[in-house]
Amino acid sequence: MKLLLLLGMLTACAATPQDLSGKMFTFPQQTKTAHVRLTTTKQEFTAITVCHRSFTDLQRDHAIFSMATPSNSNAFLIFWDQTHKEMEPHIKDTKSEITGLNYKSNMWHSICTTWDSTTGLAQLWFDGQRSIRKYVNSGSAIRGSAVIVLGQEQDSHGGGFDLKQAFVGMLSDVHMWDYVLSPCEIQKYVNGLNFTPGNALNWSALELQITDRVLIEDKHESCV
Numbered sequence: 001m002k003l004l005l006l007l008g009m010l011t012a013c014a015a016t017p018q019d020l021s022g023k024m025f026t027f028p029q030q031t032k033t034a035h036v037r038l039t040t041t042k043q044e045f046t047a048i049t050v051c052h053r054s055f056t057d058l059q060r061d062h063a064i065f066s067m068a069t070p071s072n073s074n075a076f077l078i079f080w081d082q083t084h085k086e087m088e089p090h091i092k093d094t095k096s097e098i099t100g101l102n103y104k105s106n107m108w109h110s111i112c113t114t115w116d117s118t119t120g121l122a123q124l125w126f127d128g129q130r131s132i133r134k135y136v137n138s139g140s141a142i143r144g145s146a147v148i149v150l151g152q153e154q155d156s157h158g159g160g161f162d163l164k165q166a167f168v169g170m171l172s173d174v175h176m177w178d179y180v181l182s183p184c185e186i187q188k189y190v191n192g193l194n195f196t197p198g199n200a201l202n203w204s205a206l207e208l209q210i211t212d213r214v215l216i217e218d219k220h221e222s223c224v
Ligand SMILES: [Ca+2]
Pocket: 153, 154, 155, 162, 165
């Protein structure tokens, strides 16, 4: 009975959302294990917006945001291709490529990606600048139990990590919505103004599980 109670309390603790406002995840070394797993209760996305800020000096391919479902390991993936110097949103295992971005090392970049299943169009907002709108795929939603991983790229549902695609650096302000944000809402996110927090992932109420060396640190954005 006591054990059951304790287990119950531990589970409750693990499921308690954390407010990470003003904080960031630091991934300080290249490994094929260190990652953060995020939990969303949404099971279906007919449209999606994912925003995050990232900071790295990697000069190779890497994943910034990886969401897998049982049927699509790249259900929603944001991947930097170093060879072609392009940011690649993958949606339901279909890749699109956005080129011409000024993805500089050692500075924060805010990246928002939108997609909707009706038009099948994806668009990237890189440091507040819109990309062209590109057809990826249409007609069906992203469905099934979603595993969201930061720090590694999933080749299977919750696993299949690759050292050469691991993220090293800092990540912050991760939000996910089950609809396409308006350009104005995206500008508010980019400028750090009052925006509607994600209804699928909310940085101010995030359910997370850390494996290996990932730190939660203050961003120290100002000295005031
Ligand atoms: Ca991979």
